Amino acid sequence: MTTAHVSGIEPGASFRSRLALRATVTVTAGLSLLCVATGLALSAFLDREIDAAILSIAAIQAASLADGPSGEMHFHEWDLTPEEAVSVQDLVQYAQVWDETGTSLLRSQYMTSDLPVDPESLARASAGDLVWSRQEFGGARVRTLFYPLARLGAKHSTHVLQVAAPLTQRNAIVRSAVLFFCVLTVLLAVATYMGSWWLAGSAVRPIHAVIDQAEEIGARSLDRRIQAFADTREYRRLVQVLNTMLGRLQAGFDAQRRFTADASHELRSPLTAMRGEIEVALRRDREPEEYREVLNSTLEEVARLSRTSEELLTLARSDSQTLVPAPTEVDASDRVRRIAERLEGTADARGISLVVDAPAAMYVTIDPEMLDRITWNLVANALRHAASVVSIGISMEASDLVLVVRDDGPGLRGVDPESLFERFYRSDEARTPDGSIGGTGLGLSIVRALAESHGGSARGTTRAEGGAEFTVRLSQTLGAARRA
Numbered sequence: 160m161t162t163a164h165v166s167g168i169e170p171g172a173s174f175r176s177r178l179a180l181r182a183t184v185t186v187t188a189g190l191s192l193l194c195v196a197t198g199l200a201l202s203a204f205l206d207r208e209i210d211a212a213i214l215s216i217a218a219i220q221a222a223s224l225a226d227g228p229s230g231e232m233h234f235h236e237w238d239l240t241p242e243e244a245v246s247v248q249d250l251v252q253y254a255q256v257w258d259e260t261g262t263s264l265l266r267s268q269y270m271t272s273d274l275p276v277d278p279e280s281l282a283r284a285s286a287g288d289l290v291w292s293r294q295e296f297g298g299a300r301v302r303t304l305f306y307p308l309a310r311l312g313a314k315h316s317t318h319v320l321q322v323a324a325p326l327t328q329r330n331a332i333v334r335s336a337v338l339f340f341c342v343l344t345v346l347l348a349v350a351t352y353m354g355s356w357w358l359a360g361s362a363v364r365p366i367h368a369v370i371d372q373a374e375e376i377g378a379r380s381l382d383r384r385i386q387a388f389a390d391t392r393e394y395r396r397l398v399q400v401l402n403t404m405l406g407r408l409q410a411g412f413d414a415q416r417r418f419t420a421d422a423s424h425e426l427r428s429p430l431t432a433m434r435g436e437i438e439v440a441l442r443r444d445r446e447p448e449e450y451r452e453v454l455n456s457t458l459e460e461v462a463r464l465s466r467t468s469e470e471l472l473t474l475a476r477s478d479s480q481t482l483v484p485a486p487t488e489v490d491a492s493d494r495v496r497r498i499a500e501r502l503e504g505t506a507d508a509r510g511i512s513l514v515v516d517a518p519a520a521m522y523v524t525i526d527p528e529m530l531d532r533i534t535w536n537l538v539a540n541a542l543r544h545a546a547s548v549v550s551i552g553i554s555m556e557a558s559d560l561v562l563v564v565r566d567d568g569p570g571l572r573g574v575d576p577e578s579l580f581e582r583f584y585r586s587d588e589a590r591t592p593d594g595s596i597g598g599t600g601l602g603l604s605i606v607r608a609l610a611e612s613h614g615g616s617a618r619g620t621t622r623a624e625g626g627a628e629f630t631v632r633l634s635q636t637l638g639a640a641r642r643a
């Protein structure tokens with residue numbers, strides 16, 4: 160499996176090792192707790208069992224210590240058969256009777272030396288208390304009980320029976336239980352690490368495949384899609400989201416590429432034409448009239464070029480979100496009427512009447528230059544297509560300024576209205592060789608860019624009674640916000 164190396168990413172622990180480590184730490188901590196708790200519970204249980212056994216042995220021995228007629232004491236170990244003696248040897252091998260001064264009165268036959276006795280415990284026991292303690296005897300730990308013998312009669316009122324049991328076996332049991340749990344913990348920790356390492360590895364395998372494929376997709380291969388094998392819902396969704404994103408990127412790149420190609424073509428053609436004209440004119444000496452003609456035609460081309468470059472700049476600003484309106488309070492009716500007046504000549508030349516339907520005055524806070532350009536583009540388009548009438552209407556809807564330009568031409572001829580707003584879109588007959596009605600195809604995309612910079616919209620339809628209708632909505636809130 161390859162690991163993606165994207166520059167700028169800091170090296171860090173992999174998801175796999177992190178997950179394996181966390182799972183192992185959790186399991187180890189849990190098992191260690193369980194181990195400690197079990198060890199404590201087991202030793203408490205064994206202590207209770209040993210104490211209960213010592214106490215019952217002490218009680219039985221005490222009860223039968225002095226059953227002879229003389230009141231002399233003896234342990235009952237002599238009465239047991241050898242087999243029975245072996246079975247109780249562990250518990251009765253350490254038994255001894257003391258008087259309150261610490262003088263040994265009786266000792267189990269199994270012992271060759273006295274049990275260790277501490278004066279304080281002996282004193283308390285001879286005063287009538289049951290006293291427990293832990294001691295060292297014959298190189299081993301023993302549990303000891305000092306058992307008062309007062310109930311055997313006045314003769315024994317201060318005598319104490321000491322019974323002890325070795326803790327060797329109990330300690331061995333606890334030690335092996337703890338060892339068993341420790342080994343189990345280590346084994347389970349290793350198993351957990353290996354198991355979660357494997358699990359995490361298989362869980363992130365599709366991610367590596369996605370990363371590898373995504374890395375191979377560059378600006379020139381945006382048409383490729385991620386095909387990674389994603390077998391779970393989450394990964395399928397990731398791949399789907401990435402592919403949708405790639406689709407959008409591809410569409411954006413394609414649009415940008417088309418735009419650049421169209422723009423350079425649009426700028427190159429007039430330059431080539433001008434160059435040709437100038438070269439021909441310079442081939443030989445000419446009359447001043449001929450030079451004037453060439454200069455005039457060149458001037459037209461230059462005007463067209465500067466208009467196109469101006470439009471491209473506007474669209475570039477719109478793309479980079481830097482097309483910002485400069486709103487001021489203006490009379491929209493007045494602005495629209497002025498544009499209509501400037502286009503009156505064109506309308507007359509084509510035999511078209513231009514009607515403005517606007518209130519006497521309508522004050523709005525918008526960018527006046529932008530309103531002028533929008534109106535000009537829409538009316539110029541309408542004049543190209545109208546048969547006899549173009550009407551311009553403005554009104555207010557809520558706080559939006561709504562501009563509607565209608566004509567009685569052929570309408571949109573079944574073309575998707577949205578495609579008209581694409582950059583460099585021109586209908587086929589707009590590309591007529593005589594160029595009489597043709598433009599660059601940027602007019603409507605600029606109208607939309609200007610409207611959107613105002614937080615508004617632009618759309619076009621074919622009217623039921625024929626002819627096209629373009630509606631532009633400009634929001635004033637932007638202006639109000641700026642003034643505030």
Ligand SMILES: Nc1ncnc2c1ncn2[C@@H]1O[C@H](COP(=O)(O)OP(=O)(O)OP(=O)(O)O)[C@@H](O)[C@H]1O
Nearest residue numbers: 540541544579585586589598599600601602603627
């Ligand atoms: N009023 C209209 N009636 C019918 N078709 C229209 C109308 N206005 C625009 N169109 C169609 O929309 C296309 C795009 O218009 P747009 O204004 O963007 O470009 P243009 O007018 O061809 O060029 P430019 O405005 O850049 O000089 C036009 O070529 C035309 O086919």
Ligand SMILES: [Mg+2]
Nearest residue numbers: 540598602603
């Ligand atoms: Mg136009």
